[in-house]
Amino acid sequence: MTTYTAKPTRYDNMSYRRCGNSGLLLPLISLGLWHNFGHVDDFNTSKQLLHTAFDKGITHLDLANNYGPPFGSAEENFGKILKQSFSSYRDELIISSKAGWEMWPGPYGDHGSRKYLIASLDQSLKRMGLDYVDIFYHHRPDPDTPLEESMGALHQIVKQGKALYVGISSYSAEDTLRASQILKDMGTPCLIHQPRYSMMDRWVEDGLLDVLATEGIGAIPFSPLEQGILTEKYLKGIPENSRAAKSTGFLQKDAITPEVISKVQKLHDVAQKRGQSLAQMAISWLLKNDQITSVLVGVSSEKQLLENLGALDNLSFSNSELQEIETILSMK
Numbered sequence: 001m002t003t004y005t006a007k008p009t010r011y012d013n014m015s016y017r018r019c020g021n022s023g024l025l026l027p028l029i030s031l032g033l034w035h036n037f038g039h040v041d042d043f044n045t046s047k048q049l050l051h052t053a054f055d056k057g058i059t060h061l062d063l064a065n066n067y068g069p070p071f072g073s074a075e076e077n078f079g080k081i082l083k084q085s086f087s088s089y090r091d092e093l094i095i096s097s098k099a100g101w102e103m104w105p106g107p108y109g110d111h112g113s114r115k116y117l118i119a120s121l122d123q124s125l126k127r128m129g130l131d132y133v134d135i136f137y138h139h140r141p142d143p144d145t146p147l148e149e150s151m152g153a154l155h156q157i158v159k160q161g162k163a164l165y166v167g168i169s170s171y172s173a174e175d176t177l178r179a180s181q182i183l184k185d186m187g188t189p190c191l192i193h194q195p196r197y198s199m200m201d202r203w204v205e206d207g208l209l210d211v212l213a214t215e216g217i218g219a220i221p222f223s224p225l226e227q228g229i230l231t232e233k234y235l236k237g238i239p240e241n242s243r244a245a246k247s248t249g250f251l252q253k254d255a256i257t258p259e260v261i262s263k264v265q266k267l268h269d270v271a272q273k274r275g276q277s278l279a280q281m282a283i284s285w286l287l288k289n290d291q292i293t294s295v296l297v298g299v300s301s302e303k304q305l306l307e308n309l310g311a312l313d314n315l316s317f318s319n320s321e322l323q324e325i326e327t328i329l330s331m332k
Protein backbone atom coordinates (compact mmCIF):
# COMPACT_ATOMS: atom_id res chain seq x y z
CA MET A 1 0.00 0.00 0.00
CA THR A 2 1.47 3.35 -1.01
CA THR A 3 1.14 6.10 1.54
CA TYR A 4 -0.56 9.34 0.59
CA THR A 5 1.20 12.67 0.94
CA ALA A 6 -0.91 15.73 0.29
CA LYS A 7 0.26 18.09 -2.44
CA PRO A 8 2.10 21.16 -1.07
CA THR A 9 0.14 23.23 -3.63
CA ARG A 10 -3.24 22.24 -2.16
CA TYR A 11 -4.16 25.73 -0.98
CA ASP A 12 -2.99 27.60 -4.07
CA ASN A 13 -6.22 27.71 -6.05
CA MET A 14 -9.12 27.25 -3.62
CA SER A 15 -10.95 30.21 -2.06
CA TYR A 16 -12.62 30.05 1.33
CA ARG A 17 -15.67 31.91 2.62
CA ARG A 18 -16.58 32.65 6.21
CA CYS A 19 -19.50 30.60 7.45
CA GLY A 20 -22.14 33.10 8.58
CA ASN A 21 -20.93 35.15 11.55
CA SER A 22 -18.54 32.44 12.72
CA GLY A 23 -14.77 32.27 12.54
CA LEU A 24 -14.89 29.17 10.36
CA LEU A 25 -13.83 29.32 6.71
CA LEU A 26 -15.15 26.72 4.27
CA PRO A 27 -13.94 26.01 0.72
CA LEU A 28 -16.20 27.27 -2.08
CA ILE A 29 -16.70 23.63 -3.07
CA SER A 30 -17.14 20.88 -0.48
CA LEU A 31 -17.47 17.14 -1.11
CA GLY A 32 -20.42 15.04 0.02
CA LEU A 33 -20.20 11.29 0.66
CA TRP A 34 -23.88 10.40 0.29
CA HIS A 35 -23.30 8.25 -2.81
CA ASN A 36 -20.07 6.65 -4.09
CA PHE A 37 -18.53 5.85 -0.67
CA GLY A 38 -20.60 2.90 0.56
CA HIS A 39 -19.76 -0.78 0.68
CA VAL A 40 -21.51 -1.11 -2.71
CA ASP A 41 -18.86 1.18 -4.22
CA ASP A 42 -15.22 0.63 -5.12
CA PHE A 43 -13.07 1.47 -2.08
CA ASN A 44 -10.01 2.51 -4.09
CA THR A 45 -12.06 4.92 -6.22
CA SER A 46 -13.54 6.46 -3.06
CA LYS A 47 -10.07 6.83 -1.59
CA GLN A 48 -8.67 8.41 -4.74
CA LEU A 49 -11.55 10.89 -4.82
CA LEU A 50 -10.72 12.03 -1.29
CA HIS A 51 -7.01 12.37 -2.13
CA THR A 52 -7.79 14.50 -5.19
CA ALA A 53 -10.33 16.61 -3.30
CA PHE A 54 -7.87 17.42 -0.51
CA ASP A 55 -5.06 18.07 -3.01
CA LYS A 56 -7.34 20.70 -4.55
CA GLY A 57 -8.05 22.50 -1.29
CA ILE A 58 -11.39 20.83 -0.48
CA THR A 59 -11.08 20.79 3.28
CA HIS A 60 -14.73 20.07 4.04
CA LEU A 61 -16.18 16.55 3.76
CA ASP A 62 -19.83 15.93 4.53
CA LEU A 63 -21.22 12.67 5.88
CA ALA A 64 -24.28 11.36 7.71
CA ASN A 65 -25.08 8.29 9.79
CA ASN A 66 -27.10 6.67 6.99
CA TYR A 67 -24.82 7.28 3.97
CA GLY A 68 -23.86 4.12 2.11
CA PRO A 69 -25.51 1.79 1.30
CA PRO A 70 -25.71 0.00 3.60
CA PHE A 71 -26.37 2.62 6.29
CA GLY A 72 -23.18 3.56 8.11
CA SER A 73 -20.84 2.19 5.43
CA ALA A 74 -19.77 5.60 4.06
CA GLU A 75 -18.63 6.57 7.57
CA GLU A 76 -16.87 3.21 7.96
CA ASN A 77 -15.03 3.55 4.66
CA PHE A 78 -14.24 7.17 5.39
CA GLY A 79 -12.84 6.15 8.78
CA LYS A 80 -10.52 3.65 7.06
CA ILE A 81 -9.36 6.24 4.53
CA LEU A 82 -8.84 8.81 7.27
CA LYS A 83 -6.61 6.38 9.12
CA GLN A 84 -4.67 5.32 6.03
CA SER A 85 -4.24 8.72 4.38
CA PHE A 86 -5.29 11.66 6.51
CA SER A 87 -4.24 10.98 10.10
CA SER A 88 -1.61 13.71 9.97
CA TYR A 89 -4.07 16.14 8.31
CA ARG A 90 -6.98 15.95 10.79
CA ASP A 91 -6.58 19.59 11.80
CA GLU A 92 -6.82 20.65 8.15
CA LEU A 93 -10.22 18.99 7.74
CA ILE A 94 -13.79 19.96 8.55
CA ILE A 95 -15.74 16.73 8.88
CA SER A 96 -19.50 16.80 9.34
CA SER A 97 -22.07 14.17 10.17
CA LYS A 98 -25.81 14.17 10.76
CA ALA A 99 -28.71 12.29 12.24
CA GLY A 100 -32.41 12.71 11.58
CA TRP A 101 -33.43 10.01 9.09
CA GLU A 102 -34.10 6.36 9.78
CA MET A 103 -30.94 4.60 10.98
CA TRP A 104 -31.77 1.63 13.21
CA PRO A 105 -34.97 -0.25 14.13
CA GLY A 106 -37.25 0.70 16.96
CA PRO A 107 -38.41 4.05 18.33
CA TYR A 108 -34.93 5.50 19.05
CA GLY A 109 -33.27 5.21 15.61
CA ASP A 110 -35.01 8.04 13.73
CA HIS A 111 -36.30 11.65 13.90
CA GLY A 112 -35.16 14.18 16.52
CA SER A 113 -35.18 12.99 20.12
CA ARG A 114 -32.21 13.64 22.40
CA LYS A 115 -31.89 9.86 22.79
CA TYR A 116 -31.49 9.33 19.03
CA LEU A 117 -29.23 12.28 18.22
CA ILE A 118 -26.72 11.56 20.97
CA ALA A 119 -26.62 7.79 20.42
CA SER A 120 -26.28 8.27 16.67
CA LEU A 121 -23.34 10.64 16.95
CA ASP A 122 -21.60 8.21 19.32
CA GLN A 123 -22.01 5.49 16.65
CA SER A 124 -20.76 7.82 13.88
CA LEU A 125 -17.65 8.72 15.88
CA LYS A 126 -16.87 5.03 16.38
CA ARG A 127 -17.35 4.23 12.69
CA MET A 128 -15.06 7.07 11.64
CA GLY A 129 -12.54 6.53 14.44
CA LEU A 130 -12.87 10.16 15.54
CA ASP A 131 -13.01 11.86 18.95
CA TYR A 132 -15.18 14.65 17.56
CA VAL A 133 -16.77 15.91 14.35
CA ASP A 134 -16.37 19.51 13.32
CA ILE A 135 -20.05 19.99 12.50
CA PHE A 136 -23.02 17.93 13.64
CA TYR A 137 -26.42 18.48 12.05
CA HIS A 138 -29.98 17.64 12.79
CA HIS A 139 -30.68 16.16 9.34
CA ARG A 140 -34.36 17.09 9.00
CA PRO A 141 -37.09 18.76 11.04
CA ASP A 142 -39.13 16.53 13.34
CA PRO A 143 -42.56 18.06 14.03
CA ASP A 144 -43.26 15.54 16.83
CA THR A 145 -40.26 16.39 19.01
CA PRO A 146 -40.10 19.77 20.74
CA LEU A 147 -37.50 21.91 18.98
CA GLU A 148 -36.06 22.69 22.41
CA GLU A 149 -35.23 18.99 22.82
CA SER A 150 -33.51 18.55 19.42
CA MET A 151 -31.59 21.83 19.81
CA GLY A 152 -30.83 20.95 23.43
CA ALA A 153 -29.24 17.71 22.20
CA LEU A 154 -27.06 19.67 19.73
CA HIS A 155 -25.99 22.01 22.54
CA GLN A 156 -25.23 19.06 24.83
CA ILE A 157 -23.11 17.44 22.09
CA VAL A 158 -20.97 20.58 21.83
CA LYS A 159 -20.65 20.79 25.62
CA GLN A 160 -19.51 17.15 25.63
CA GLY A 161 -16.80 18.00 23.09
CA LYS A 162 -18.22 15.62 20.48
CA ALA A 163 -18.81 18.40 17.92
CA LEU A 164 -17.26 21.85 17.53
CA TYR A 165 -20.22 23.41 15.73
CA VAL A 166 -23.84 22.52 15.00
CA GLY A 167 -26.15 22.92 12.04
CA ILE A 168 -29.59 22.07 10.75
CA SER A 169 -30.73 20.71 7.41
CA SER A 170 -33.93 21.18 5.42
CA TYR A 171 -35.58 23.26 8.16
CA SER A 172 -38.15 25.82 6.91
CA ALA A 173 -37.44 29.54 7.32
CA GLU A 174 -39.79 29.70 10.31
CA ASP A 175 -38.31 26.67 12.10
CA THR A 176 -34.79 27.89 11.35
CA LEU A 177 -35.51 31.19 13.07
CA ARG A 178 -36.91 29.41 16.14
CA ALA A 179 -34.06 26.89 16.22
CA SER A 180 -31.50 29.67 15.91
CA GLN A 181 -33.03 31.61 18.78
CA ILE A 182 -33.13 28.54 21.03
CA LEU A 183 -29.51 27.70 20.22
CA LYS A 184 -28.37 31.30 20.77
CA ASP A 185 -30.07 31.38 24.16
CA MET A 186 -28.14 28.24 25.14
CA GLY A 187 -24.84 29.77 23.97
CA THR A 188 -24.31 27.41 21.01
CA PRO A 189 -25.10 29.43 17.88
CA CYS A 190 -26.28 27.62 14.76
CA LEU A 191 -23.27 27.63 12.40
CA ILE A 192 -24.82 26.50 9.17
CA HIS A 193 -27.96 25.41 7.32
CA GLN A 194 -27.83 22.66 4.68
CA PRO A 195 -30.79 23.05 2.30
CA ARG A 196 -31.48 21.50 -1.08
CA TYR A 197 -30.83 24.35 -3.54
CA SER A 198 -30.09 24.47 -7.25
CA MET A 199 -31.19 26.37 -10.34
CA MET A 200 -34.12 23.96 -10.48
CA ASP A 201 -35.10 24.01 -6.81
CA ARG A 202 -35.41 27.53 -5.46
CA TRP A 203 -37.44 27.15 -2.24
CA VAL A 204 -34.72 28.75 -0.11
CA GLU A 205 -35.25 32.06 -1.90
CA ASP A 206 -38.70 32.28 -0.35
CA GLY A 207 -37.61 33.39 3.14
CA LEU A 208 -34.90 30.98 4.27
CA LEU A 209 -31.95 32.96 2.86
CA ASP A 210 -33.28 36.10 4.58
CA VAL A 211 -33.43 34.31 7.93
CA LEU A 212 -29.91 32.96 7.48
CA ALA A 213 -28.65 36.49 6.71
CA THR A 214 -30.29 38.09 9.74
CA GLU A 215 -29.25 35.26 12.07
CA GLY A 216 -25.66 35.13 10.75
CA ILE A 217 -25.93 31.48 9.71
CA GLY A 218 -23.94 30.07 6.78
CA ALA A 219 -25.54 28.24 3.85
CA ILE A 220 -24.27 25.08 2.13
CA PRO A 221 -26.64 23.90 -0.63
CA PHE A 222 -26.88 20.18 -1.32
CA SER A 223 -27.66 18.50 -4.67
CA PRO A 224 -26.52 21.63 -6.59
CA LEU A 225 -26.52 19.57 -9.80
CA GLU A 226 -29.94 18.03 -9.08
CA GLN A 227 -28.13 14.72 -8.59
CA GLY A 228 -26.65 14.93 -12.09
CA ILE A 229 -29.62 16.31 -14.05
CA LEU A 230 -27.88 19.69 -14.31
CA THR A 231 -25.02 18.23 -16.33
CA GLU A 232 -24.67 16.93 -19.86
CA LYS A 233 -25.09 13.36 -18.64
CA TYR A 234 -28.80 12.79 -19.40
CA LEU A 235 -29.07 14.78 -22.65
CA LYS A 236 -29.02 11.63 -24.75
CA GLY A 237 -30.76 9.13 -22.48
CA ILE A 238 -29.84 7.45 -19.21
CA PRO A 239 -26.28 6.14 -19.29
CA GLU A 240 -25.38 2.86 -17.62
CA ASN A 241 -23.74 3.42 -14.25
CA SER A 242 -25.35 6.83 -13.80
CA ARG A 243 -27.17 7.53 -10.53
CA ALA A 244 -30.53 7.29 -12.30
CA ALA A 245 -29.61 3.85 -13.72
CA LYS A 246 -28.26 2.34 -10.49
CA SER A 247 -30.59 0.46 -8.19
CA THR A 248 -28.74 2.02 -5.21
CA GLY A 249 -29.04 5.57 -6.60
CA PHE A 250 -31.53 7.98 -5.10
CA LEU A 251 -32.35 9.67 -8.41
CA GLN A 252 -35.44 8.19 -10.03
CA LYS A 253 -35.61 7.70 -13.79
CA ASP A 254 -39.02 9.36 -13.93
CA ALA A 255 -37.47 12.67 -12.80
CA ILE A 256 -35.78 12.85 -16.21
CA THR A 257 -38.74 13.91 -18.36
CA PRO A 258 -38.59 15.36 -21.91
CA GLU A 259 -39.62 18.76 -20.42
CA VAL A 260 -36.71 18.68 -17.97
CA ILE A 261 -34.26 17.63 -20.67
CA SER A 262 -35.46 20.39 -22.97
CA LYS A 263 -34.61 22.97 -20.27
CA VAL A 264 -31.31 21.27 -19.54
CA GLN A 265 -30.38 21.46 -23.24
CA LYS A 266 -31.12 25.21 -23.29
CA LEU A 267 -29.16 25.77 -20.07
CA HIS A 268 -26.31 23.78 -21.57
CA ASP A 269 -26.28 26.17 -24.55
CA VAL A 270 -26.04 29.19 -22.20
CA ALA A 271 -23.18 27.51 -20.34
CA GLN A 272 -21.32 26.84 -23.61
CA LYS A 273 -21.59 30.53 -24.53
CA ARG A 274 -20.01 31.35 -21.14
CA GLY A 275 -17.19 28.90 -21.85
CA GLN A 276 -18.38 26.56 -19.09
CA SER A 277 -19.93 23.13 -18.88
CA LEU A 278 -23.48 23.00 -17.51
CA ALA A 279 -22.24 21.44 -14.25
CA GLN A 280 -19.81 24.34 -13.84
CA MET A 281 -22.48 26.93 -14.58
CA ALA A 282 -24.88 25.35 -12.07
CA ILE A 283 -22.24 25.62 -9.34
CA SER A 284 -21.17 29.16 -10.32
CA TRP A 285 -24.80 30.24 -10.37
CA LEU A 286 -25.11 29.34 -6.67
CA LEU A 287 -21.75 30.85 -5.70
CA LYS A 288 -22.48 34.19 -7.38
CA ASN A 289 -24.35 34.98 -4.16
CA ASP A 290 -21.72 35.46 -1.48
CA GLN A 291 -24.24 34.46 1.16
CA ILE A 292 -23.63 30.89 -0.06
CA THR A 293 -20.68 29.73 2.02
CA SER A 294 -19.90 26.59 0.04
CA VAL A 295 -21.56 24.33 -2.54
CA LEU A 296 -21.77 20.67 -1.57
CA VAL A 297 -21.22 18.47 -4.61
CA GLY A 298 -21.20 14.70 -5.06
CA VAL A 299 -19.00 13.00 -7.66
CA SER A 300 -18.55 9.45 -8.92
CA SER A 301 -15.22 10.08 -10.69
CA GLU A 302 -12.13 12.22 -10.49
CA LYS A 303 -13.00 13.65 -13.91
CA GLN A 304 -16.29 15.01 -12.54
CA LEU A 305 -14.55 16.49 -9.51
CA LEU A 306 -11.96 18.30 -11.63
CA GLU A 307 -14.65 19.54 -14.00
CA ASN A 308 -16.74 20.86 -11.11
CA LEU A 309 -13.75 22.65 -9.60
CA GLY A 310 -13.41 24.48 -12.92
CA ALA A 311 -16.60 26.37 -11.96
CA LEU A 312 -14.43 28.57 -9.74
CA ASP A 313 -12.79 30.14 -12.81
CA ASN A 314 -15.95 32.10 -13.62
CA LEU A 315 -18.36 33.07 -10.86
CA SER A 316 -19.80 36.23 -12.40
CA PHE A 317 -22.86 36.49 -14.61
CA SER A 318 -23.99 39.35 -16.82
CA ASN A 319 -27.56 40.59 -16.37
CA SER A 320 -28.48 39.20 -19.77
CA GLU A 321 -27.11 35.75 -18.88
CA LEU A 322 -29.12 35.78 -15.65
CA GLN A 323 -32.23 36.87 -17.53
CA GLU A 324 -31.77 34.14 -20.13
CA ILE A 325 -31.41 31.51 -17.38
CA GLU A 326 -34.56 32.77 -15.62
CA THR A 327 -36.51 32.63 -18.88
CA ILE A 328 -35.44 29.02 -19.47
CA LEU A 329 -36.19 27.97 -15.89
CA SER A 330 -39.66 29.48 -15.98
CA MET A 331 -40.66 27.64 -19.20
CA LYS A 332 -43.50 25.18 -18.75
Ligand SMILES: NC(=O)c1ccc[n+]([C@@H]2O[C@H](COP(=O)([O-])OP(=O)(O)OC[C@H]3O[C@@H](n4cnc5c(N)ncnc54)[C@H](OP(=O)(O)O)[C@@H]3O)[C@@H](O)[C@H]2O)c1
Pocket residue numbers: 031032033034035036062063139169170194221222223224225226227228229231232233241242243244279296297298299300301303304305307308
Ligand atom coordinates in the same frame (compact mmCIF):
# COMPACT_ATOMS: atom_id res chain seq x y z
N1 LIG B 1 -28.89 17.28 4.07
C1 LIG B 1 -29.50 16.45 3.28
O1 LIG B 1 -30.64 16.03 3.49
C2 LIG B 1 -28.79 15.98 2.05
C3 LIG B 1 -29.49 15.33 1.01
C4 LIG B 1 -28.79 14.98 -0.14
C5 LIG B 1 -27.43 15.25 -0.23
N2 LIG B 1 -26.77 15.85 0.81
C6 LIG B 1 -25.32 16.13 0.74
O2 LIG B 1 -25.01 16.81 -0.45
C7 LIG B 1 -24.02 16.08 -1.18
C8 LIG B 1 -24.21 16.30 -2.64
O3 LIG B 1 -25.50 15.82 -3.04
P1 LIG B 1 -25.65 15.14 -4.44
O4 LIG B 1 -24.69 14.02 -4.54
O5 LIG B 1 -27.09 14.91 -4.70
O6 LIG B 1 -25.09 16.35 -5.37
P2 LIG B 1 -25.06 16.68 -6.89
O7 LIG B 1 -23.74 17.34 -7.05
O8 LIG B 1 -26.29 17.41 -7.28
O9 LIG B 1 -25.08 15.26 -7.66
C9 LIG B 1 -23.96 14.46 -7.68
C10 LIG B 1 -24.03 13.45 -8.80
O10 LIG B 1 -24.13 14.13 -10.05
C11 LIG B 1 -23.29 13.51 -11.00
N3 LIG B 1 -22.22 14.46 -11.37
C12 LIG B 1 -21.49 15.25 -10.57
N4 LIG B 1 -20.65 16.01 -11.27
C13 LIG B 1 -20.84 15.69 -12.57
C14 LIG B 1 -20.28 16.14 -13.77
N5 LIG B 1 -19.35 17.08 -13.79
N6 LIG B 1 -20.73 15.59 -14.93
C15 LIG B 1 -21.69 14.64 -14.94
N7 LIG B 1 -22.27 14.16 -13.81
C16 LIG B 1 -21.85 14.70 -12.63
C17 LIG B 1 -22.74 12.24 -10.35
O11 LIG B 1 -23.67 11.19 -10.55
P3 LIG B 1 -23.37 9.83 -11.33
O12 LIG B 1 -23.33 8.79 -10.28
O13 LIG B 1 -24.55 9.68 -12.25
O14 LIG B 1 -22.06 9.97 -12.06
C18 LIG B 1 -22.75 12.63 -8.89
O15 LIG B 1 -22.74 11.53 -8.02
C19 LIG B 1 -24.22 14.64 -0.70
O16 LIG B 1 -23.09 13.82 -0.91
C20 LIG B 1 -24.47 14.86 0.76
O17 LIG B 1 -23.26 15.10 1.44
C21 LIG B 1 -27.44 16.22 1.93
